[in-house]
Amino acid sequence: MADTTPRSVEIFDTTLRDGGQTEGISYSVDDKLRIARKLDELGVAFIEGGWPGSNPKDALFFEQARKEAWTNAKIVAFGATRRAKLKPEDDPSVRALVDAGTEVCAIFGKSSVLQVEEVLRTTLDENLKMIEETVAYLRVRGKRVIYDAEHFFDGFDKNAEYALKCLGAAHKGGAETLVLCDTNGGHLPWEVAATVQAVQKHFGPSVRVGIHLHDDSGCGVANSVAAIHAGAVHVQGTINGYGERCGNANLCVVIPNIELKLKLRALPAGHLARLHEVARFVAEVANFAPNDQMAYVGESAFAHKAGVHVSAMQRHPDAYQHIDPKLVGNEMRVVVSELSGRANIVEKAAQLGLSNLNQELGAKVVEVIKAKEHEGFSFEAAEASVALLVRRLTPDYQPLFKLHDYRGMVNRHGDRQVAEATIKLTVQGHEVHTAAEGNGPVNAFDTALRKALQPLFPQVAQIQLADYKVRILNGNTGTGAITRVLIDWHDGATRRWSTVGAGTNILDATWLALADGYEFALTAQAQPAEKKEALV
Numbered sequence: 001m002a003d004t005t006p007r008s009v010e011i012f013d014t015t016l017r018d019g020g021q022t023e024g025i026s027y028s029v030d031d032k033l034r035i036a037r038k039l040d041e042l043g044v045a046f047i048e049g050g051w052p053g054s055n056p057k058d059a060l061f062f063e064q065a066r067k068e069a070w071t072n073a074k075i076v077a078f079g080a081t082r083r084a085k086l087k088p089e090d091d092p093s094v095r096a097l098v099d100a101g102t103e104v105c106a107i108f109g110k111s112s113v114l115q116v117e118e119v120l121r122t123t124l125d126e127n128l129k130m131i132e133e134t135v136a137y138l139r140v141r142g143k144r145v146i147y148d149a150e151h152f153f154d155g156f157d158k159n160a161e162y163a164l165k166c167l168g169a170a171h172k173g174g175a176e177t178l179v180l181c182d183t184n185g186g187h188l189p190w191e192v193a194a195t196v197q198a199v200q201k202h203f204g205p206s207v208r209v210g211i212h213l214h215d216d217s218g219c220g221v222a223n224s225v226a227a228i229h230a231g232a233v234h235v236q237g238t239i240n241g242y243g244e245r246c247g248n249a250n251l252c253v254v255i256p257n258i259e260l261k262l263k264l265r266a267l268p269a270g271h272l273a274r275l276h277e278v279a280r281f282v283a284e285v286a287n288f289a290p291n292d293q294m295a296y297v298g299e300s301a302f303a304h305k306a307g308v309h310v311s312a313m314q315r316h317p318d319a320y321q322h323i324d325p326k327l328v329g330n331e332m333r334v335v336v337s338e339l340s341g342r343a344n345i346v347e348k349a350a351q352l353g354l355s356n357l358n359q360e361l362g363a364k365v366v367e368v369i370k371a372k373e374h375e376g377f378s379f380e381a382a383e384a385s386v387a388l389l390v391r392r393l394t395p396d397y398q399p400l401f402k403l404h405d406y407r408g409m410v411n412r413h414g415d416r417q418v419a420e421a422t423i424k425l426t427v428q429g430h431e432v433h434t435a436a437e438g439n440g441p442v443n444a445f446d447t448a449l450r451k452a453l454q455p456l457f458p459q460v461a462q463i464q465l466a467d468y469k470v471r472i473l474n475g476n477t478g479t480g481a482i483t484r485v486l487i488d489w490h491d492g493a494t495r496r497w498s499t500v501g502a503g504t505n506i507l508d509a510t511w512l513a514l515a516d517g518y519e520f521a522l523t524a525q526a527q528p529a530e531k532k533e534a535l536v
Contacts, residue, residue: 008265009228009258010177011044012106012146012210012236013251015282016061017051017078019242025286032061033068035282039239040073042278043271044251046146048076048236052100053093062100072268076146077102081109081134084122088137098141105138108148108181111166112155124162128169135173146234147175148212153182156195164202177208177234182223185216185246189226196230210234213249215241220249221295225257228264239282240291252279256296256328276329301325302332368393377484377502384489384497384520385513391523400519401427401453408441408507419444425452442468442510449514457522462491465517470506485509489517497521 016032019025027035036047049065050058065075077100082091089095097105109131110116116127135145147170149155155163167178180199182192192213199209211227211234213220224235235258241250252275258266266272279297283290292299302325325331368389377385391397404424411418421444422435434451438444446465454460467488472481484502497520501512 007233009232010046010210010234011251011255011266012046012048012076012179012212012234013039013044013073013238014048014078014212014236014248015039015238015240015242015251017048018244018248019238019240019286020050021244022242022247022286024288025242027286029057029060029064031285033064035239035285036065036073036075037068038278038281040070041271042274043072043267045073046076046104046106047073048078048106049100049102051078051093053079053096059096059100062102066101074104074144075102076104076106078106078108081107081130082137084120084126084130088134094134094137097138098143102143104144104146106146106148106179107134107138108150109134109166109170110151110155111149111163111181112151113159113162115151115155128165131166132169132173135170135175139174145170145173145175146177146179146210147171148179148181148236150181151183152180153187153192153195154184156198160198164199167199167203171203171207177210178203179210179212179234179236180227180232181212182214183212185214185220187213187223188217188219189222192223193226193230196227196232200231208233210236212236214243215246215248215250218246220247221253221257224249224254225262228258228262240279240286240288240294242282242286242288250294252297253295256323260323260327272327273329296323296328297330302330372502377500385499385516388499388516388520388523400457400522401425401515403511403515404431406445406507406511408445410441421445421448423448423452425449427452427456430456441507442514445507445510445514449518453518453522459522460518463518463521464490464492466490466496473502483509485513487513487517489521491521495521 015035016027020027032049036049039047049061052059052062062075062077077097079093079097082088082094097107110120110127113124116122116124120127122130131147135147138145147167149163149167149170152163152167155166170178178199180196192211196209196211200207203209209232211224211232213223213227213236215221220237220241224237228235235249235254237249237251237254238247239251241247241252255266255275256272258264259272276297279294280290290299293301295301302321321332372389392399402425404426406421406423409420411420417439419438419441420435421438421441422433423445424431424433426432432452434448436444436447436451438447450460465487469486471484471486473484482502482504483506484500485506486498486500488496488498490496497517499513499516499520501509501514501516503509503512
């Protein structure tokens with residue numbers, strides 16, 4: 001009977017090492033440990049922790065990693081072949097690989113005649129000895145060795161015979177996987193596939209071939225998929241495609257392509273659904289904004305804006321989606337904008353827990369949204385403002401509070417700047433007049449509004465501003481331009497929401513976004529379930 005078990009592909013994550021070379025990223029040891037734990041939960045086979053011979057931070061990471069219990073992944077120490085004319089045991093960086101205490105080591109060596117003669121400034125024969133002897137030294141000391149053939153594709157193009165000899169030296173020394181590296185990132189998918197096949201033909205099926213690709217030609221993911229389709233069984237890359245220059249092959253796209261398109265196994269069963277969470281977690285720790293347009297795991301990967309798309313998807317969910325978003329832990333989103341039709345509004349209302357939206361009300365919401373977007377509003381990333389807009393158009397809507405007037409003042413006294421805001425509200429039938437100072441007018445407005453609401457709504461204390469963004473829409477009009485304000489909120493736990501305001505007065509735009517943020521949070525908490533479900 002034929003074996004129907006899908007071929008598995010080893011995932012080798014180098015987010016902590018190659019990804020750490022991204023301009024603007026500087027991991028602490030604690031950052032690296034947190035990311036490593038999340039990668040282990042995801043189920044990758046290998047986590048490359050760093051180069052223990054290069055800096056104290058990486059050495060400390062391996063010291064801490066030895067104290068952890070890893071469930072799915074092997075922690076990998078990275079390093080180079082011995083230096084020319086040194087024995088492996090006399091090279092401090094090779095000894096550091098042994099001292100790192102990992103079961104697995106990844107070492108790189110040169111595969112290009114140019115690199116050997118011009119960069120290493122040694123002979124071709126000495127380079128072969130450096131590769132074989134370093135691998136053998138680590139093997140004798142009980143290490144599993146993955147060999148990264150640096151500049152392999154460039155070297156193979158110029159002198160295939162020597163590039164293959166370099167792989168042969170690593171294989172003879174005892175390397176378990178020969179990884180072909182497109183270090184300069186300039187090759188294309190059909191070139192990568194042909195080279196992988198040539199290497200397999202040369203060594204035969206018993207030799208494991210892997211791939212390590214950079215994205216300098218924009219083909220890091222495509223090249224990885226082409227290599228795996230051609231027979232590679234090991235792929236290296238980073239979460240979110242982080243890496244030097246243009247980055248490495250993006251594992252957040254490579255992994256689902258392996259599992260969902262090539263039908264091969266890359267992670268433990270059921271773990272693919274953790275990918276979206278991991279992508280955002282790593283971005284947060286790296287202090288980078290997530291790429292919303294990233295395939296599979298981006299927030300916009302399954303976002304639908306055109307009304308005709310949403311209408312079609314209400315009939316069949318596959319109409320404009322190539323996979324079920326839940327497979328990668330993502331979700332389908334309906335974006336509300338001036339391009340929306342009634343189908344968008346109905347679907348968005350349902351996602352927000354607001355059902356029974358009739359045709360008349362749906363048409364009215366679309367009309368209001370289009371008018372407001374003409375004024376400078378944008379509701380694509382402000383779902384809380386959308387929910388409030390829908391509620392405000394229902395016959396029985398009663399606002400939690402109503403603004404009568406506000407005043408904002410910014411003064412400078414010598415080196416001291418003072419911002420003050422006063423507001424007058426009606427809150428559940430009571431007129432409230434408050435004032436507050438802040439480090440700027442936005443902070444002062446927020447503090448004054450909190451003072452007005454908190455006596456009747458103590459839960460206001462848990463509401464926090466997570467981000468405040470300002471965008472000038474028509475800069476050609478100078479200081480008279482329309483300003484759009486987007487505020488992100490959270491409650492200190494799991495709830496997050498966003499609101500928008502716009503206008504030629506930045507303080508008025510800010511007030512609109514602030515008021516929406518508090519009203520949405522307090523309305524959602526105050527309404528009983530059956531009330532939230534009825535819009536008509």
